[in-house]
Amino acid sequence: MGDVKFMKGNEALSEAMIRAGCDAYFGYPITPQSEVLEYLAREATKRTGMVVLQAESEVSAINMIYGAAGCGKRVMTTSSSPGISLMQEGLSYIASAELPCLVANINRGGPGLGTIQPAQGDYFQSVKGGGHGDYHLVVLAPCSVQEMVDYVKLGFELADKYRTPVMILADGAIGQMMEKVELFPQMERVVTDYPWATTGRPAGKDRRYITSLHIQPEKMEEINHTLQAKYKVMQETEVRYQALHLDDAEYLMTGFGLAARICIKAMELGRAKGYKIGMIRPQTLFPFPTKIYAEVAPRIKGILDVEMNAGQMIEDVRLSVEGKTRVEFFGRMGGMIPSPDEILENFEKYFIKGS
Amino acid sequence: MAKVQGEVIIDLEKCKGCELCIIACPEETLAIANIINKKGYRYAIKAQDNCTGCANCALVCPDAVITVYRKVEKAPKQAV
Amino acid sequence: MSELNEIMNPIKENICLPEFLVYERPDTLTEQEFHYCPGCGHSTVHKLLMEVVSEMGIVGDTIGVAPVGCSVFAYHYLGVDMQQAAHGRACAVATGIKRVMPEKIVFTYQGDGDLAAIGTAETVHAANRGENLLVIFINNGIYGMTSGQMAPTSLEGMVTTTSPYGRDVLTQGYPLKISELLAHLPGVYYVTRQAVNTAGNVRKTKKALQRGLEYQKKNLGFCLVEVVSNCPSNLKMTPLESNEFVANQMIPFYPLGDIKVPEVK
Numbered sequence: 001m002g003d004v005k006f007m008k009g010n011e012a013l014s015e016a017m018i019r020a021g022c023d024a025y026f027g028y029p030i031t032p033q034s035e036v037l038e039y040l041a042r043e044a045t046k047r048t049g050m051v052v053l054q055a056e057s058e059v060s061a062i063n064m065i066y067g068a069a070g071c072g073k074r075v076m077t078t079s080s081s082p083g084i085s086l087m088q089e090g091l092s093y094i095a096s097a098e099l100p101c102l103v104a105n106i107n108r109g110g111p112g113l114g115t116i117q118p119a120q121g122d123y124f125q126s127v128k129g130g131g132h133g134d135y136h137l138v139v140l141a142p143c144s145v146q147e148m149v150d151y152v153k154l155g156f157e158l159a160d161k162y163r164t165p166v167m168i169l170a171d172g173a174i175g176q177m178m179e180k181v182e183l184f185p186q187m188e189r190v191v192t193d194y195p196w197a198t199t200g201r202p203a204g205k206d207r208r209y210i211t212s213l214h215i216q217p218e219k220m221e222e223i224n225h226t227l228q229a230k231y232k233v234m235q236e237t238e239v240r241y242q243a244l245h246l247d248d249a250e251y252l253m254t255g256f257g258l259a260a261r262i263c264i265k266a267m268e269l270g271r272a273k274g275y276k277i278g279m280i281r282p283q284t285l286f287p288f289p290t291k292i293y294a295e296v297a298p299r300i301k302g303i304l305d306v307e308m309n310a311g312q313m314i315e316d317v318r319l320s321v322e323g324k325t326r327v328e329f330f331g332r333m334g335g336m337i338p339s340p341d342e343i344l345e346n347f348e349k350y351f352i353k354g355s
Numbered sequence: 356m357a358k359v360q361g362e363v364i365i366d367l368e369k370c371k372g373c374e375l376c377i378i379a380c381p382e383e384t385l386a387i388a389n390i391i392n393k394k395g396y397r398y399a400i401k402a403q404d405n406c407t408g409c410a411n412c413a414l415v416c417p418d419a420v421i422t423v424y425r426k427v428e429k430a431p432k433q434a435v
Numbered sequence: 436m437s438e439l440n441e442i443m444n445p446i447k448e449n450i451c452l453p454e455f456l457v458y459e460r461p462d463t464l465t466e467q468e469f470h471y472c473p474g475c476g477h478s479t480v481h482k483l484l485m486e487v488v489s490e491m492g493i494v495g496d497t498i499g500v501a502p503v504g505c506s507v508f509a510y511h512y513l514g515v516d517m518q519q520a521a522h523g524r525a526c527a528v529a530t531g532i533k534r535v536m537p538e539k540i541v542f543t544y545q546g547d548g549d550l551a552a553i554g555t556a557e558t559v560h561a562a563n564r565g566e567n568l569l570v571i572f573i574n575n576g577i578y579g580m581t582s583g584q585m586a587p588t589s590l591e592g593m594v595t596t597t598s599p600y601g602r603d604v605l606t607q608g609y610p611l612k613i614s615e616l617l618a619h620l621p622g623v624y625y626v627t628r629q630a631v632n633t634a635g636n637v638r639k640t641k642k643a644l645q646r647g648l649e650y651q652k653k654n655l656g657f658c659l660v661e662v663v664s665n666c667p668s669n670l671k672m673t674p675l676e677s678n679e680f681v682a683n684q685m686i687p688f689y690p691l692g693d694i695k696v697p698e699v700k
Contacts, residue, residue: 024535051534055527056560063524063557067500067531070518075535093521198516198532200495200539207465209510211501211519362450368437373474373667373674379634392439396473400443411634413458417478418469423458426450 002183009145010175012183013078013104013168014039016152021187023073024051026064030083031116032172033106037078048189058083062090062103069099070210072197074156074190078104080172081122082113084130091165092131096212096223098196100159102152103137104168106175109335117335118172120259123312126169127285134224136231138166138238139285141256145179147283153184158238162230163196169285171308173258173337234287241289242281245271246296249278251351254293255306256282256313259331259338263306266343273344275352285313293320302326304347309333326350358428361408365399366420372396376412376421385412461485463494463514470508474674476664477506477573479631483641484544484571485513487648497540497648498532500525502549505579509544523554526561529568540651542569547588548578551613558613565622567654569647572613575666576685583669587611590688595669610688614661618695624656626695630663630686632678639691655697663689 007015014036017025025044027037037054044050051068055061061077068075079087084105094101107122109115126139138158140151148170155166201207214220242260244267253263253270260281270277280296282289293303302325305314311329318327330346332338363384365376370392376399377385386402399412408425463485469478488497494515501509503522510517520528525543533541550558550572561568577595578584585595585602588610592601602610618626625647629640640662647658663685665677672680 024531026531053530053534056556059524060527060530060557060560063521063527064531064534066520066524067518067528067533068535069531070528071498071532071535073535075531089521090524097519198498198518199536200498201514201516203495207510207514207516209517209519211510213507213519360447360450362447364440364444364446364451367439367443369468371473375474375674375678378675388443393437408455408457410458414634414637415479415631417471417473417475417482419460419464419478419482421458422456422460424447424450424452424455425457426452426455 002185004180004182006178007145007181008035008176008178009148009170010035010106011039012145012181013148013152014043015183016149017076018044018048018050019184019186020153020156021048021074021189022050022076022156023189024068024075025077026053026055026061026068026075027077028055028058028061028079028083030080032108032118032175033078033080033104050189058086059090062087065101066090066094066097066099069094069101070097070198072192072194072199076102076104078106080106080108081110084122084125088125088131091137092133092135093212094165095135095137095227096133097210098163099165099210100163102155102159102166102168104170107169107171109333115335116172118258118308118337119333119335120171120257120308120312121333122169123285123307123309126167127288127316135227136286138162138164138234140166140168141283141285142168142170142174143257143261143281145174145177145181148174149181149183162234164230169257171258231287238284239287239289239291240283241292242283243279243292245276245278248276249296250276250301251347252278252280252296252300252303253306253343253347254280254303254317256285259306259308262338262340263343265340266347269340269344270347275347277347282313288316288320290316290320293317294322297321297324300325302328302351304343304350305329306338306343307331308337357430359407360426360428361406362424363401363406363412364422367398367400368392368394369418369420370396370398371418372398373417374399375415375417379411379415381409381411382407461489463489465512465514467511469512471505472668474665474667474677476575476631476662479637480571480573480640480662480664481509481512483637484644487641487645488515491645491648493540493648493652497542498536500529500532500541500543502543502545504546504549506544506546506573507580523549523552524557525549525554526557526566526568526570530561530566533567537567537654540569540648541567542571542651544571545573546579547572547574547576547586551587551611559617562617562623562657562659563620565656567651567656569651569658569660571644572659572661573664574661574689575664576610577666577669579666579669590684612689614659614694617659622657623659623695624697625650625658627693628661628663628689628691630681630691632665632681636691663691
């Protein structure tokens with residue numbers, strides 16, 4: 001049993017990073033996640049010797065991550081939407097060079113400079129690739145401060161297991177809210193000995209190099225096949241989701257992160273009115289829990305997908321159900337948060353009043 | 356007086372014929388061949404046997420294809 | 436040795452003996468032949484760098500970062516652990532490496548487009564933080580890999596594919612003297628500008644690289660070795676002509692020598 005504390009999401013994430021034995025953090029301030037760098041600057045180096053560096057930009061931060069990850073170190077950066085956009089080039093390189101690292105996006109309203117209020121408009125960017133080329137990040141979607149902590153540990157494990165960049169896609173509300181959280185005990189910083197890491201050429205052996213450049217198309221295709229095979233394994237073994245009332249559900253509500261959390265309340269309100277509503281909340285957005293949607297679809301009357309965007313995850317839900325059930329959408333954008341009542345109203349509009 | 360003998364060995368198949376070594380050589384030992392190597396370059400060759408082993412050619416050779424030897428034979432001391 | 440070599444290189448057995456060897460290809464260069472054009476300065480600097488790494492016995496302690504540009508494949512030739520960085524980001528990547536492995540010697544190898552255009556921010560801030568890096572900056576005043584476009588360091592009036600009437604400083608900006616710019620920063624320990632167009636300059640460049648790596652060994656601060664170089668193919672010159680261009684056009688604008696040296700106390 002670790003410590004139980006009352007903490008802000010961003011600070012809990014930072015504390016988890018320190019406790020997970022993270023070797024280095026490179027980041028740049030941006031609302032609503034500036035507490036991460038502040039917390040680490042205050043706490044990390046003196047406690048574990050972890051490197052904490054404020055970079056001159058997100059572009060630079062993600063490339064520092066590339067360098068340090070290439071030395072086999074446990075590394076993380078965080079940012080919010082506009083900053084994450086700046087990191088996309090680096091993430092593409094990191095995915096291609098197969099380097100493990102963890103990135104958290106405390107999603108704010110966009111597009112453009114947008115607003116500092118919470119949103120989920122970065123689903124496509126996070127889940128479908130974001131940068132250039134065929135690649136994926138593993139995307140974890142916390143809906144509570146507790147999951148912010150849990151997913152730091154899980155995120156590092158998945159990053160190391162698959163030599164891949166992992167993203168925690170949270171939003172400004174989860175970053176800023178305070179909740180009770182159970183923290184795992186401090187882990188040792190591990191000195192790794194990966195054969196691919198550039199730590200200085202070992203005596204009598206060939207040098208290592210990390211690159212994403214393969215001019216020969218045959219070789220580049222081979223690299224692509226390697227990546228795709230890895231993603232396939234993830235789709236088979238790393239899917240995580242939360243399901244509620246699937247046994248008696250006639251309808252589903254679905255969403256991720258904060259929107260899902262609000263949906264749970266809306267679901268409860270609906271069930272109190274006699275509607276048999278169940279819930280699926282993907283915890284991994286990539287790999288997406290396709291199978292559970294496909295399994296439930298034939299026996300339900302419809303799904304209401306709720307997101308804090310114009311409808312992004314709904315595309316994956318529709319692909320999963322393959323037309324076997326009706327999928328409707330309700331969303332708020334630009335930093336607005338849906339209320340349980342308006343979610344239920346929309347549910348009734350689509351499925352009860354039969355619009 | 357000491358006798359200085361030098362020798363250069365050029366990896367002719369790897370030479371790209373840039374001629375930088377020819378200009379760098381103070382003794383005009385090197386010249387460009389009239390025939391080409393497998394890469395299609397006219398390569399540098401020894402034109403004279405007067406190398407002193409100063410290694411200027413090897414220093415400026417971008418492709419590091421020149422090896423240089425230098426043998427200094429000291430003249431026996433003469434009885435005064 | 437190939438047939439050609441056997442015919443054309445009769446070995447003088449009394450001279451070609453290990454004890455008389457004065458120069459050979461450094462064993463820290465890989466066997467791979469350079470893809471660079473004939474006479475290209477990149478090859479020369481690669482070779483010098485590896486000579487110094489060999490002589491200092493730091494092969495196992497050195498980690499390099501390759502840029503984007505003609506030297507994007509530097510890791511194929513330099514026999515030390517290497518990372519290939521995104522265009523312009525070498526100093527950020529090197530910062531990441533050095534911060535987690537401060538006991539290692541970390542260098543970046545960058546051209547003028549990579550370092551002085553797209554990577555200016557990364558370079559300036561790494562220098563300003565006094566990152567313990569050796570930055571090797573190849574300034575040939577033109578983009579090589581993309582075939583001869585104007586570089587930030589292209590000379591005034593210089594004809595390139597994107598300044599076909601000559602670089603007009605009023606609309607295309609002035610040639611950028613990165614070394615002078617960085618030398619002002621307190622985090623910067625050593626800045627020098629050298630060239631590889633003559634045997635004498637090659638010797639001096641080697642000394643500068645040696646000095647830069649010695650300083651890195653002691654973690655004394657940010658070091659920049661600029662090497663004024665040629666680009667025969669894109670200047671549309673022979674290698675010899677391109678070296679004359681370096682001597683007659685480039686060096687008068689980018690004068691050689693130390694720009695910032697540590698104070699001797």
